[in-house]
Amino acid sequence: MEHTQGQPASALVDPWIVGLYQQHALSLMTYVRRHVPTREDAEDIVLEVFLTALKQQDLWRLSAEQQRAWLLRVAYYKSVDHHRRALIRSVVPLDKATEQFLVDEARSPESLALRNEEHALLRQRLGQLPEHYQMILQLRFVHGLRCTEIASRLQKSEGAIRMMLSRALNSLREIYAK
Amino acid sequence: MNDETFTPENVDEQIDQQLFLLWKDQARQPSASVVRGLHALYEEDVRSTAHVWERLVWQVGEHHFAAQDTEHFNALPQQRDLPLPQVPRGANASRRQKRQSSRTGQTPFGRRVNLLVAVLVMIALVGSLVTVLHEIHPNVPAGTSGVSTTTPSSSPAGNTWGQTLYTTPTNWGFEGLAWSSDSRRVAVLNLDMNRVQIWDATTGGHLINIRLPDVPPSASLMAWSPNGKWLAISDMTGIVMADAQTGAIIHRFLIASLVESLPVPHGSALFSSLQPASGGFPGANGLVWSPDSRLLAVTTSSVSAAERHLSILNAQTGTLVYRFSDTGSSWITVASWSSDGKYLAAIVGDRSEHLMAWAWDMSTSPYRTVFKQDIGIGDASVAVWGDRLVWQSHSDNLAFAQGQLGRSSGIVLWDVVHNKLLKRYSIPNNSMLTLSPDGEYLATGGNAANQVVILDMQSGQQIYIYRQQQQIVFLAWSPDGKYIASCGGGGVKVWIAP
Numbered sequence: 001m002e003h004t005q006g007q008p009a010s011a012l013v014d015p016w017i018v019g020l021y022q023q024h025a026l027s028l029m030t031y032v033r034r035h036v037p038t039r040e041d042a043e044d045i046v047l048e049v050f051l052t053a054l055k056q057q058d059l060w061r062l063s064a065e066q067q068r069a070w071l072l073r074v075a076y077y078k079s080v081d082h083h084r085r086a087l088i089r090s091v092v093p094l095d096k097a098t099e100q101f102l103v104d105e106a107r108s109p110e111s112l113a114l115r116n117e118e119h120a121l122l123r124q125r126l127g128q129l130p131e132h133y134q135m136i137l138q139l140r141f142v143h144g145l146r147c148t149e150i151a152s153r154l155q156k157s158e159g160a161i162r163m164m165l166s167r168a169l170n171s172l173r174e175i176y177a178k
Numbered sequence: 179m180n181d182e183t184f185t186p187e188n189v190d191e192q193i194d195q196q197l198f199l200l201w202k203d204q205a206r207q208p209s210a211s212v213v214r215g216l217h218a219l220y221e222e223d224v225r226s227t228a229h230v231w232e233r234l235v236w237q238v239g240e241h242h243f244a245a246q247d248t249e250h251f252n253a254l255p256q257q258r259d260l261p262l263p264q265v266p267r268g269a270n271a272s273r274r275q276k277r278q279s280s281r282t283g284q285t286p287f288g289r290r291v292n293l294l295v296a297v298l299v300m301i302a303l304v305g306s307l308v309t310v311l312h313e314i315h316p317n318v319p320a321g322t323s324g325v326s327t328t329t330p331s332s333s334p335a336g337n338t339w340g341q342t343l344y345t346t347p348t349n350w351g352f353e354g355l356a357w358s359s360d361s362r363r364v365a366v367l368n369l370d371m372n373r374v375q376i377w378d379a380t381t382g383g384h385l386i387n388i389r390l391p392d393v394p395p396s397a398s399l400m401a402w403s404p405n406g407k408w409l410a411i412s413d414m415t416g417i418v419m420a421d422a423q424t425g426a427i428i429h430r431f432l433i434a435s436l437v438e439s440l441p442v443p444h445g446s447a448l449f450s451s452l453q454p455a456s457g458g459f460p461g462a463n464g465l466v467w468s469p470d471s472r473l474l475a476v477t478t479s480s481v482s483a484a485e486r487h488l489s490i491l492n493a494q495t496g497t498l499v500y501r502f503s504d505t506g507s508s509w510i511t512v513a514s515w516s517s518d519g520k521y522l523a524a525i526v527g528d529r530s531e532h533l534m535a536w537a538w539d540m541s542t543s544p545y546r547t548v549f550k551q552d553i554g555i556g557d558a559s560v561a562v563w564g565d566r567l568v569w570q571s572h573s574d575n576l577a578f579a580q581g582q583l584g585r586s587s588g589i590v591l592w593d594v595v596h597n598k599l600l601k602r603y604s605i606p607n608n609s610m611l612t613l614s615p616d617g618e619y620l621a622t623g624g625n626a627a628n629q630v631v632i633l634d635m636q637s638g639q640q641i642y643i644y645r646q647q648q649q650i651v652f653l654a655w656s657p658d659g660k661y662i663a664s665c666g667g668g669g670v671k672v673w674i675a676p
Contacts, residue, residue, distance in 0.1 A: 021234070025227045030220070039226055046230045047237070054238065122215045140193065141220045147190050157652070157666055159352060162186035169184040169193075169212055176211035 016060050021050060023064060024071050026142060030134075031072060034127035035079040045078045121175050133168040136161060184209065339676045340644045343380040343661070346669035354652060355665050356402035356409070358422065361658040365409055365422070366670050367400050374400060374411055376422065379661060379672050386425040390418060399464065403471040403493070410474055410493070412465045417476065417496070431496030464488075464511045468540075469519040473499065477510050477524070488524055500545065502538070514576075515540075516569040521594060523567050523576055525553060535567055535578050537594050549594040553580055566610065570617045570635070575600060577611055577620065589622060591635070603638050605631055612653045612662070619676060621662055623650045630664060632676055642676050 028049065032042045052074055053059055059067060126134060132154070139145045139153065147165060151158040184192050196213035346352065346366075354367040357379070364379040374388040390411065399412040402422060411418040419429040464477030474491045488510045490500040502510075511525045522545070523537040537549035567578040574595045580588055589611065591601040603620070610623045619641070623630040630644040630653060644664075652665035655675060662675045 021231060025230065026223060029223045029227045029230070033223060033226075039222065043226050043230050043233070046227070047233050050230070050234055051237065118211070119215060119219070122212070123219060126216075126219070137216065138220065141216050142224065157352065159186065159666065159669075162189050166184040166186045166189040169189065169209075172216070173183065173208045173212040176208040176215075 017054065020053065020059075020067060024068055025050070027068075027138065028071055028075055030138065032075050032079060033123060035076075036082055041082060045075060045082060048078050049074045118175055122172060125172055125175060129168055129171065133164055136165050137168055140165060182209065338674050339642050340673055342671050342673045344382050344670075344672045346382070346671075348669060352665050352670050354400045355654040355663050355670070356400050357654055357656050357663065358402055359404055359406040359657055361656040361660065363422075364663050364670070364672065365400060365402055366665060367411070374409060374420065374425075376409075376425065379656070379663065388420045388425040388427065401465045401467050401474075403467050404469050405471040407471070408493070410465055410467065412476070417465070417474070417491075419493070429494075429496060431491070464524070466515050466522075467493070468515055469517060475515060475522055475524075502545070511566075514567055514569050516574065517571045521548070521569070521574065521576075523549075523569065523594075525567055525578075535576065535592075537576060549576070549592070549597060551590075551592060553578060568611050568613050570613055571615055572617060575617075577613065579611065579622075589620065601635065601638065603633055605633070610650070610653050612655045614655050614675070615657055615659045621653055621655060621675070623653050623664070628666075630662070644673065646671070 025046065029042060029046050032045050033039070036042050036045060049071055053071065056070075059070065062070065126137070129137075135154070136150055139150045140147075145153070147161045148158050150156075150165075151161040154161070156164075182192075192209070193213055196210045197217065352366050352368055356365045357363070358365075362379060363376055363384075365374055365376045368375050372390050374390065376386040376388070378384050388409065388411075401410045402408075403410070407422055408428070409420045409422045411420065416430065416432040418427055419431070420427050464475070466475045467473070468475070472493060474493045476489050476491055477487070488502040489498055491497065492499055510527070514523045515521070516523075520539065520541055521537050522540050523535060525533055526536050527533045533553040535549070535551050535553055536547060538545040539548045567576065569576055570591065574593060575591055576594050577589060577591045580590050589603040589605055590599060591603075592598065593600055603622075605622055612621045613619070613635075614621075618635055620633045620635050621630050622633070628646055628650060630650060631640055632642040632644070633639065634641055644662075646664075646666075650664050650666040652663075654663045656662070660675060661672050663670060663672045665671075
């Protein structure tokens with residue numbers, strides 16, 4: 001699909017930018033969340049990545065997979081920069097990190113602390129899974145695809161997808177089985 | 179509440195059940211907790227993504243309006259907007275990266291209105307994403323009991339067409355199929371055990387396990403050399419070459435991970451890999467032996483899956499013999515070598531997701547493109563299964579499924595040399611093909627009905643339909659024409675062919 005170059009101002013309502021964001025933002029966010037500790041920092045990094053993308057006038061010429069690869073490379077380097085800057089930052093208090101759960105549920109501090117710990121461990125373990133396991137989980141839990149549909153999309157047999165999905169869940173399940 | 183581990187046979191239903199229990203606030207059992215945790219994790223990411231979009235739109239808007247204050251408002255229209263190119267014929271209009279027609283001289287108020295519209299559109303998009311996360315999918319797909327049964331259609335009296343001679347004892351984790359040249363042995367990729375298994379086709383005897391080096395498993399394709407000696411197995415990092423008689427691994431060829439700026443000289447050894455990135459299935463994605471077992475045609479991609487190339491390798495040394503550079507494509511899957519070795523065919527997709535069947539004359543230097551025909555429009559992110567494009571033996575005729583991938587409109591047979599359409603078989607929604615060795619019959623499958631339809635290629639008449647309860651994802655006709663092996667949700671079955 002061919003595109004024309006546009007001035008930065010027109011990118012605001014440009015379907016290409018909407019398309020780029022819609023196609024890649026979520027997986028980019030999931031990727032960045034593995035590398036930075038807080039949601040706010042991850043959002044900042046993803047924002048910076050797409051602001052950088054807006055300045056790349058040839059990005060639209062690339063295929064979807066090339067765009068994805070480019071976005072991930074930029075996100076990686078920005079995550080590295082974030083960690084370098086974090087060395088001189090003060091530590092964020094734990095109660096600020098639990099703010100979301102306090103808003104969502106009325107729970108004791110002990111329960112919240114346990115849940116935070118499990119949540120962080122889940123994200124860590126998720127990041128340690130092979131990339132294709134993570135992709136399968138995302139297709140299942142975000143896009144709601146059944147195993148048959150995932151198999152069709154990923155060029156795998158339904159049996160293989162079922163096996164990998166169940167393996168991934170059982171691996172993550174161990175966090176809560178102790 | 180019975181808290182069981184997740185099983186392949188019921189994983190979809192188990193997730194649905196745990197999501198349902200989520201809303202009932204059941205006790206914190208491990209299975210419910212992991213589903214709840216993943217649900218919350220991804221929901222959080224979706225919300226963050228929506229939040230970032232709002233910030234992105236406002237940041238760009240603020241920058242734009244600040245710049246507008248200093249612009250010269252008497253600029254000529256052609257200085258603001260570049261002319262739009264013509265959209266190529268056949269481009270998929272549903273793709274999100276399609277430009278609107280050029281605009282002329284919008285007022286600042288008009289731009290603010292557009293900004294508001296953009297925000298509202300994104301809110302609607304994000305709302306649909308969040309709705310997906312909150313949906314419960316109670317539907318239990320039919321036919322997922324995991325018990326394999328075979329219910330072949332009736333065959334002519336006295337015939338045993340469709341009679342199953344062997345079924346694997348387990349149903350899950352199998353992928354890929356290859357017959358030995360003498361039709362006595364079958365090789366299958368067992369993802370569950372990360373190995374290739376070879377056994378006597380009709381009895382399951384003399385089992386050989388080829389343990390694959392990669393952990394976690396990443397093997398994806400497999401091909402048996404026509405001389406019967408070797409099995410080539412592709413994975414994310416390259417190709418494993420194994421002795422088909424003993425199962426011993428002989429070679430391991432690392433496939434180059436490609437970067438746009440890195441040329442790959444012909445004849446040189448293969449190269450280092452990039453830093454791993456997320457997503458995609460890199461490595462060797464297509465794998466076909468030349469009829470003389472000397473060469474391998476391989477589709478390779480980088481670990482970022484950003485580049486794909488069709489290459490010819492020396493099967494003994496792994497040396498690059500030739501790399502195709504004339505496709506201008508964003509997607510290639512090598513499919514089939516003609517029985518006399520003269521032609522090689524592949525499915526090629528361009529950046530507008532237009533898929534085509536290509537064929538090259540391998541007797542010329544450089545290899546000359548002799549055939550290009552439309553397959554249809556397909557999302558490049560939906561990978562092409564193997565065996566969608568096959569040569570009719572002892573001929574220069576190429577058969578492939580046509581139409582949008584996943585919903586083919588039929589199968590066509592082309593004379594490649596004369597670029598002439600010979601036959602069209604009306605088999606909707608079937609896109610997996612295998613031909614009988616004598617070229618007289620075509621078996622096609624891969625539809626939701628879980629069946630294999632066998633046609634007489636001359637008359638186009640359906641002569642037999644093989645049915646099973648589970649999805650069929652691979653088909654292979656034995657070289658002697660007696661059997662068909664099918665692989666899918668019901669495990670691997672070897673049955674009598676017409």
